[in-house]
Amino acid sequence: AQSVTQLGSHVSVSEGALVLLRCNYSSSVPPYLFWYVQYPNQGLQLLLKYTTGATLVKGINGFEAEFKKSETSFHLTKPSAHMSDAAEYFCAVSPRSARQLTFGSGTQLTVLP
Amino acid sequence: GAGVSQSPRYKVAKRGQDVALRCDPISGHVSLFWYQQALGQGPEFLTYFQNEAQLDKSGLPSDRFFAERPEGSVSTLKIQRTQQEDSAVYLCASSLERTGSGGYTFGSGTRLTVV
Numbered sequence: 527a528q529s530v531t532q533l534g535s536h537v538s539v540s541e542g543a544l545v546l547l548r549c550n551y552s553s554s555v556p557p558y559l560f561w562y563v564q565y566p567n568q569g570l571q572l573l574l575k576y577t578t579g580a581t582l583v584k585g586i587n588g589f590e591a592e593f594k595k596s597e598t599s600f601h602l603t604k605p606s607a608h609m610s611d612a613a614e615y616f617c618a619v620s621p622r623s624a625r626q627l628t629f630g631s632g633t634q635l636t637v638l639p
Numbered sequence: 640g641a642g643v644s645q646s647p648r649y650k651v652a653k654r655g656q657d658v659a660l661r662c663d664p665i666s667g668h669v670s671l672f673w674y675q676q677a678l679g680q681g682p683e684f685l686t687y688f689q690n691e692a693q694l695d696k697s698g699l700p701s702d703r704f705f706a707e708r709p710e711g712s713v714s715t716l717k718i719q720r721t722q723q724e725d726s727a728v729y730l731c732a733s734s735l736e737r738t739g740s741g742g743y744t745f746g747s748g749t750r751l752t753v754v
Contacts (some may be wrong), residue, residue, distance in 0.1 A: 569643070569730055569745035570682070575726075616681050616726055625670060625734075626695065627743070629681030 528553045530617050540638045543623065545589075545604040547633050549617030552598065557619040559600040561591055564614045573615075576600065580613035587611070612637045641665075643746035645731050651752045652721045655679045660716045664733030672743060673706055673716050674730040682730055688714060689737060721753045 562570040574585025644663040674682035684698040690711040708714040732743035
């Protein structure tokens with residue numbers, strides 16, 4: 527069975543600082559990898575995904591993530607945080623042979639002025 | 640429609656009451672998923688449809704939970720004899736693709752509170 531671990535349930539950064547949200551997965555075969563963002567009382571919005579090819583993936587709102595097979599990681603980064611980035615972020619994986627997503631427990635990002 | 644629409648947005652049910660939650664996926668999307676998100680947790684998979692066929696219901700927590708998608712578009716998640724532990728946000732997602740590579744479009748969810 528696959529699992530997803532997001533280190534740090536709460537992360538605070540200053541506006542303009544680097545954002546780094548960590549995600550590690552366990553799977554015998556590299557799965558599809560996703561990052562979703564959830565604003566209060568809203569559904570999840572896809573930020574970016576890795577399926578195949580280039581391991582550095584660029585997404586919306588200036589976010590990017592790098593798939594590192596040797597580390598079984600898919601950390602999310604953004605060079606400069608904006609107040610509007612404050613939200614909850616979920617890492618998710620999907621086996622290549624299946625369809626449903628397995629989510630991590632989420633990281634709440636706070637951006638300080 | 641332009642997005643995945645779920646109704647109602649909020650539902651308060653007395654313990655033991657039956658509820659029905661509706662999902663209108665994006666037109667033409669083949670795959671439809673239901674997830675349950677407890678407070679402070681990530682979403683957990685409940686069930687999956689490809690068109691009208693329910694291909695995976697392994698995540699449904701008990702036989703009180705039932706989902707259908709009779710015409711391959713709108714889906715309904717029904718919970719019978721609700722219990723307090725059923726309180727959660729129920730998210731619906733749809734995808735154009737049959738595989739998992741495309742990512743999904745999620746609705747805003749239905750927040751169910753059982754009192």
